[in-house]
Amino acid sequence: MKKLIYLAVLSTLLVACDEPSTVLNPVEETGEKLFYQPENFPQPSYDFSKNPVTDEGFELGRKLFYDGKLSRDGTISCAECHSQPYAFTHHGHSISHGIDDKIGTRNAPAIQNTAFMDLFFWDGGVFDLDFFSVAPIVNPVEMDEELGNVLEKLRATEDYPEMFKAAYGSEEITTEGFLKALSQFMNSLVSANSKYDKYVRNEAGGEFxxxxxxxxxxxxxxxxxxxxxxxxxxxxxxxxxxxxxxxxxxxxxxxxxxxxxxxxxxxxxxxxxxxxxxxxxxxxxxxxxxxxxxxxxxxxxxxxxxxxxxxxxxxxxxxxxxxxxxxxxxxxxxxxxxxxxxxxxxxxx
Ligand code: HEC
Ligand code: HEC
The missing domain is CATH 1.10.760.10 (Cytochrome c-like domain)
Incomplete structure (x- = not known):
């Protein structure tokens, strides 16, 4: 049943992109940015029926991911510790530094292929990506902010209410919409275009x-x-x-x-x-x-x-x-x- 729903969601996504036939190498060939299912990956564990990825939700999630407003003093965004050129890790830091340059206890892992993951954190302390983003926001050595304050700050801006409306049909900024947008962005961070992938899928550029x-x-x-x-x-x-x-x-x-x-x-x-x-x-x-x-x-x-x-x-x-x-x-x-x-x-x- 879960698989059927997922397939339905996936096919909607496929219809939404320009050329479904080239989905295997989406970044190179179609500029695809939203979640897709690589042929050589297992089925996702994330239940997309409760939060399908849309263009507008993705864009909202992306803006939030890069926004310092999620932290107490406005200086620390998610991207501070999860930087794209380093596959969304904290480059140069064995253990992550957060707000007021406070030192955490662990190394920031890559954010990639989250839709295929059952448990998050090095110790598996979070089981649902949709609840995940609260953890770094309230963590005193990471962003040290309360979720309620973050939502208030977003409500006071010009662009966020509009973006929530585009994503969910209402300007109301809710915890659920906030967390699900971040999930939509993270779930779209599919990495399946390495030389190894081309090798196993018999694609050009995959000669070992x-x-x-x-x-x-x-x-x-x-x-x-x-x-x-x-x-x-x-x-x-x-x-x-x-x-x-x-x-x-x-x-x-x-x-x-x-x-x-x-x-x-x-x-x-x-x-x-x-x-x-x-x-x-x-x-x-x-x-x-x-x-x-x-x-x-x-x-x-x-x-x-x-x-x-x-x-x-x-x-x-x-x-x-x-x-x-x-x-x-x-x-x-x-x-x-x-x-x-x-x-x-x-x-x-
Ligand atoms: C018994 C299971 C096991 C085997 C076998 C194993 N690994 Fe690991 N590997 C782990 C675990 C667990 C970690 C993370 C440990 C930690 O951080 O405490 C890890 C971490 C790593 C990392 C660090 C990745 C990162 O992002 O920090 C690399 C690289 C790695 N392993 C490569 C290898 C290679 C190459 C081999 C074969 C020679 C191998 N592993 C065999 C369990 C294993
Ligand atoms: C101050 C640095 C810092 C900030 C800011 C930060 N993170 Fe992290 N992130 C980490 C560290 C360190 C871990 C690993 C923690 C652990 O395992 O205990 C982590 C783990 C994760 C993981 C789990 C990955 C996995 O493979 O288990 C995700 C997803 C994630 N962060 C997303 C976010 C999001 C979304 C935000 C913003 C709301 C954010 N992070 C903000 C440092 C940070």
Missing amino acids: TDQEISGLSIFKTKCASCHGTDLFTDGSFRNNGLQIYVRDPDFGRAIITENAADNYKFKVPSLRNVGYTAPYMHDGQFLTLKQVIEHYASGVNDSETLDPELKKNGVLGIPLTETEKSDLIAFLATLNDPTFISNTAFAAP
Whole structure:
């Protein structure tokens, strides 16, 4: 049933764009900006029947995403920590800085392919994208504002009431309309145009070198058990053997489940656009992909909740030769999607 509704929504969207037949490479060929379903992706988890993406809703969401009014002192927009040239991450910050330059506790993840994600945050603390945006707004070290104040500020402007009317048929600025517009924008941030995508879909520009083919095959045997599917995450929470900071530990998933068996487990991140999203891991502790690979090869720490995949036959980590390491890095570069970070439809309005 859910699938049927979704298909109905999708076909409406397809009818709305110029040339449905070219939907596979929408950014390059049609300038598409709204949500679409890449052929090689799983079905979305987001229920589009409750919030279909429209041009007007997308534009409203985009304006909100780039607007400092969402923060207490007007200085911090969502884009401050989620910047498009870096696949919507906080470039140069291992741990995000927010209002009054206050330091958060975690690294800002990429915002991409959110419609295909079940749980948000490194610890999976939010399960519905439509409720998500309240979290950074009220967070004292991020935007430190109350939702009611934000809505008041928007009501006092000239353009927002009009934009709400265009999106929802009424000038009234509601919490629901506000949150759903941000979801429409984020759900439209589909990244599926990397060299890897062209390779699996047999499209022009997707010819892999021998090294990339070798990297892909190593990836499938040694990494895909966690970074699975064409989203490059299986959506699970795992402990991948990072060093545990005894003085100020981040317990990860266990903060939400209150189950010690989840200590130090974090959401397996997608590896799409990983060439743009440094630094890496929930606390941004690695600056380069080389360091990440070295971690898996020789830096994995044992603990009670370490994932069994990283302790096969009693051996810690993932054995990798020097050639395998460089092949893996070459393969990871094929996950970069240059059209995603340069699509002007996703930039500040
Ligand atoms: C001060 C920096 C900062 C600001 C401002 C900020 N974020 Fe974030 N964002 C983060 C950090 C850090 C995380 C990861 C937090 C965690 O996992 O505990 C995050 C996580 C996310 C995620 C989850 C991604 C995932 O894969 O789980 C989404 C979606 C998101 N932010 C959207 C927004 C939106 C929308 C806004 C504006 C309303 C916003 N952010 C404002 C820093 C920021
Ligand atoms: C046991 C599951 C598992 C396996 C196997 C695994 N990973 Fe990961 N990976 C994770 C988890 C969990 C994280 C996030 C950990 C954290 O931040 O605490 C992660 C993070 C990463 C990151 C950082 C991404 C970012 O945005 O910060 C990269 C890159 C990465 N892994 C690459 C690989 C590669 C390459 C392999 C194979 C050599 C691999 N992983 C094998 C679970 C796994």
